[in-house]
Amino acid sequence: MSKVILSINAGSSSVKVSVFSYADKEPKQLAEIQISGLTAPPAKLTYSRGDENVKDQELSDIKNSQDAYEYILKHLIDDKGLSELNSPDDIEFACHRVVHGGDYSKPTRIDKDTYHHLEALSDLAPLHNAGALEIVKAVHAKCPNTTNVAFFDSAYHQTIPPEAYTYAIDPKRAAKNKLRKYGFHGLSYAFILKACVWHLRSWENETNLIALHLGSGASICCIKGGKSVDTSMGLTPLAGLPGATRSGDVDPSLIFHFTHEAGKPAPGSTKELHITQAEQILNKESGWKAMTGTTDFGEITKRAFEGDAACKLAFDVFVDRIVGYIGSYFVKLNGDVNAVVFAGGIGEKGWQLREAVSAKIKFLGFSPDLKGNENPGKGTVVDVGNPGAEHRLLLCRTDEQLEMARECLEVADEIRKR
Numbered sequence: 446m447s448k449v450i451l452s453i454n455a456g457s458s459s460v461k462v463s464v465f466s467y468a469d470k471e472p473k474q475l476a477e478i479q480i481s482g483l484t485a486p487p488a489k490l491t492y493s494r495g496d497e498n499v500k501d502q503e504l505s506d507i508k509n510s511q512d513a514y515e516y517i518l519k520h521l522i523d524d525k526g527l528s529e530l531n532s533p534d535d536i537e538f539a540c541h542r543v544v545h546g547g548d549y550s551k552p553t554r555i556d557k558d559t560y561h562h563l564e565a566l567s568d569l570a571p572l573h574n575a576g577a578l579e580i581v582k583a584v585h586a587k588c589p590n591t592t593n594v595a596f597f598d599s600a601y602h603q604t605i606p607p608e609a610y611t612y613a614i615d616p617k618r619a620a621k622n623k624l625r626k627y628g629f630h631g632l633s634y635a636f637i638l639k640a641c642v643w644h645l646r647s648w649e650n651e652t653n654l655i656a657l658h659l660g661s662g663a664s665i666c667c668i669k670g671g672k673s674v675d676t677s678m679g680l681t682p683l684a685g686l687p688g689a690t691r692s693g694d695v696d697p698s699l700i701f702h703f704t705h706e707a708g709k710p711a712p713g714s715t716k717e718l719h720i721t722q723a724e725q726i727l728n729k730e731s732g733w734k735a736m737t738g739t740t741d742f743g744e745i746t747k748r749a750f751e752g753d754a755a756c757k758l759a760f761d762v763f764v765d766r767i768v769g770y771i772g773s774y775f776v777k778l779n780g781d782v783n784a785v786v787f788a789g790g791i792g793e794k795g796w797q798l799r800e801a802v803s804a805k806i807k808f809l810g811f812s813p814d815l816k817g818n819e820n821p822g823k824g825t826v827v828d829v830g831n832p833g834a835e836h837r838l839l840l841c842r843t844d845e846q847l848e849m850a851r852e853c854l855e856v857a858d859e860i861r862k863r
Contacts, residue, residue, distance in 0.1 A: 546597025601631030
């Protein structure tokens with residue numbers, strides 16, 4: 446039997462694949478490969494396997510995600526050092542991160558019916574689901590004997606109660622059009638929970654966390670007894686915190702003052718992919734890039750502390766929004782919080798951001814360890830808070846690819862029977 450899993454994370458501008466073996470029922474990462482720059486040529490290859498590392502190698506003739514997957518597959522098969530993968534038939538499962546899963550609550554085998562249902566869900570997330578569906582088609586074409594499995598970023602949040610997921614709109618229209626809070630970054634939060642439970646030496650059903658997934662897309666999750674009870678993103682990933690190109694929460698009427706063409710189709714809209722000007726502006730033309738000219742939050746932080754007023758404002762806005770959600774979720778948990786957890790690229794690398802956020806919530810019983818926060822130790826989860834503080838501050842190096850592989854193994858036997 447094949448013993449290889451591909452964990453695939455496809456965005457609008459990149460395709461990232463992690464290769465896992467699972468002979469011992471626990472996934473072991475063998476290699477990781479990514480092609481970026483699909484929307485800003487030339488495309489670039491990054492690859493790591495053991496001691497072999499390739500970074501930002503420019504590629505020609507890679508125009509879309511299907512081209513990228515075809516190149517990735519050939520590169521993996523041609524790598525003589527990757528003995529576990531010599532043919533497409535060595536891949537038993539291809540795990541696809543799908544941002545919006547609607548009411549799906551668990552990993553789901555992608556057959557014709559499932560695929561069409563996911564296409565329909567693209568109306569809820571036209572800027573987010575399309576990339577994953579293109580890769581599903583590519584895997585089906587190049588690896589016909591591989592089982593495709595969808596892993597939904599919204600699935601972890603199916604435990605959010607009605608009072609938190611319901612919008613104050615006409616309930617009949619809301620039900621008909623499935624208009625409610627769904628939440629995202631669920632794969633990351635599932636990983637964070639498991640890793641923190643182990644680190645805290647606690648039981649999952651007794652663990653309460655305020656988890657921050659901070660990257661170019663950023664969100665916060667309120668976890669009570671191991672379950673998501675609220676999160677900052679909503680019907681789509683646009684809601685909540687600002688991001689690299691997303692506005693985050695704004696007054697809904699703002700967009701109509703911003704442009705009178707808000708409801709018209711965006712230039713990239715097609716018959717199959719319905720994108721309005723409003724969606725394009727608020728998802729792709731806002732956030733830190735609009736405020737500072739760059740999507741690199743590390744650069745924004747550097748400039749902010751050098752006196753750049755625009756970058757300082759963007760940094761402060763991000764801190765303000767984060768602190769607002771932490772305060773709200775601290776109340777929802779009645780102050781019974783095991784830890785505030787920083788994760789995601791910015792959460793892991795942005796020690797100044799962690800310090801600024803921690804300073805704002807110090808009165809709640811959080812206190813950063815200034816030396817440990819600036820130079821956190823190695824490990825999946827590390828403490829970055831003062832050991833004497835009432836509540837803990839943690840840094841978690843989250844891994845959505847590994848979480849998909851783990852969840853795939855949990856349901857592998859069930860999927861094989863279908």
